[in-house]
Amino acid sequence: MTMKRLINDPYDVVEEMVEGYVKAHDRYVKMCDLEEAQGRVVVAKDAGTKDKVGVVIGGGSGHEPLFIGYVGENFADGVVIGNINTSPSPDPCYAAAKAVDNGKGVIYLYGNYAGDVMNFDMGAEKADEEDDIRVETVLVTDDVVSSENIPDRRGIAGDFFVFKAAGAKAAMGADLDAVVAAASKCNDNTRSMGVAMSSATLPSKGGPIFDMEDGDMEIGMGIHGEPGVRRGKIEPADAVIDEIMDPILKDLPYEAGDEVYVLVNSLGATPVLDLHICYRRVAQILEEKGIKVHRALVGPFACSMDMAGMSVTLCKLDDELKELLDYPCDTPYFTQVK
């Protein structure tokens, strides 16, 4: 099947996307003008000028609005942008830290992928050595099926909650240790699982990234196409949600009366219509268990380009997480006033 995308030269997609993004959202963001940024760092307009910890997020492209969409007020201060499904290089990671630091240190937040860990760590080391900037890192590990061992798990749509919590804590004026603690707590309380019904298409390949038989779905597949737990024919939404919710709910202790923030996320091509049919079943399951929904978000938050599929994320809340996730913020792809 032909790739149905609107791009120019496949090797220019990220540069052209970033150029378009900064033009479209220039009320919020600007290019980082440090040489080491290599055109791959976008920062909030007031980055580095406020008396706060700097919040840097990032990773490969193709997941928009993640990561670039969440740079703005009371959320992330800067984003480092890799090629499609590829970690950014160390120098842009370094440049982002330098651009957002104002003496209170910087937190790096990103999904747990080996390439990202290596390059962000090199960026942090350079920021420490050359500019004496303290950089701490919290890896997001919300994908329940990616490993039995939590620190080995990948980050998927749960990134959104962890970034939001850290952004709010930093905006409140907390020190770096407290921002790290808030991000870690949010990650510890966040679990996701997804389903894919097609591969995303890769501009440089001109077609799907991996093969998937027409009419199949894969439960638990990662946002780059990492293997899930089961492949089979596409089933009704309620059956799919039942199969996804079970491992998510078993992975943390839950009691009746607990509160959660729910994110029902499109991986790209799955319509907002279908997501609400899925949300309906998520809400029924939570209600049966006496778990209260504090808030819900339904839409494309962490995508895989044009992949058909969705994921469910639950963040189990305490008073602090509620305050952080409810904290007002304003970015091109997420604005909250109350």
Added chain:
Amino acid sequence: MTMKRLINDPYDVVEEMVEGYVKAHDRYVKMCDLEEAQGRVVVAKDAGTKDKVGVVIGGGSGHEPLFIGYVGENFADGVVIGNINTSPSPDPCYAAAKAVDNGKGVIYLYGNYAGDVMNFDMGAEKADEEDDIRVETVLVTDDVVSSENIPDRRGIAGDFFVFKAAGAKAAMGADLDAVVAAASKCNDNTRSMGVAMSSATLPSKGGPIFDMEDGDMEIGMGIHGEPGVRRGKIEPADAVIDEIMDPILKDLPYEAGDEVYVLVNSLGATPVLDLHICYRRVAQILEEKGIKVHRALVGPFACSMDMAGMSVTLCKLDDELKELLDYPCDTPYFTQVK
């Protein structure tokens, strides 16, 4: 090709979507409890209680976040929900007017489709006869290629701007005539054109709504698959944008120094990545002509389920339209603080 959707019974998609929607977004909306609403009217939590003109939007389902996503504070007060690509029935149109009226009258706003016009008009008549509610209507007609004659044109993504302008004017306390004037002015200044690279899939059919050869695109296609102006092989993004922008810009007089609000809209499966590559070219063209971008929105605002494609909308601004479109609002799918 198999339909890659997450639904249950194909004939329950709208009911289940509405049920999920109201649960997910219960901070903003509730079901209208009038019998005539037939479960197809969703209203803002404070609908009918404020001293303002009531704003009702609506149309067929499958375009989410349009229409249901824009009910909330300082935007629409109620939405009438039809089946997929199908006008709502007259009774729900009537119920929505009754639910949102608080003595200052009601404005109906929707895209110009024959079925919608017929059924909303019958709803308005009933509201007048049974409850003495004055209802006025402004049809959105932004799709430049749908007819030479402007009042015959269809409404597509330009709906968003017209609804936003009317919602703000009503929130400011204007009377019904002034809200009608603001919506009409916004519609008069708004032009859109799109491109499709695939059909949406229809749950009741289990496959695409219409045939489209793999690798083809259709310039100017409507959001229900209405014929466009030219079908051919998919071209680079810049060439597609050039072809779309030309008729949009020719359809209104523009001078250097004019200001516009730009909406680059996904029809469903086209990634946010690609939309920014498209926006980059839109911005270049406007810059060449000396037209200033006041604001830009890039993302899925008015979709056709899982259709691959996008549209560009320009709203030419004057001081009043700028004030209305910049006015703060808060709904599940659009929140603006500044």
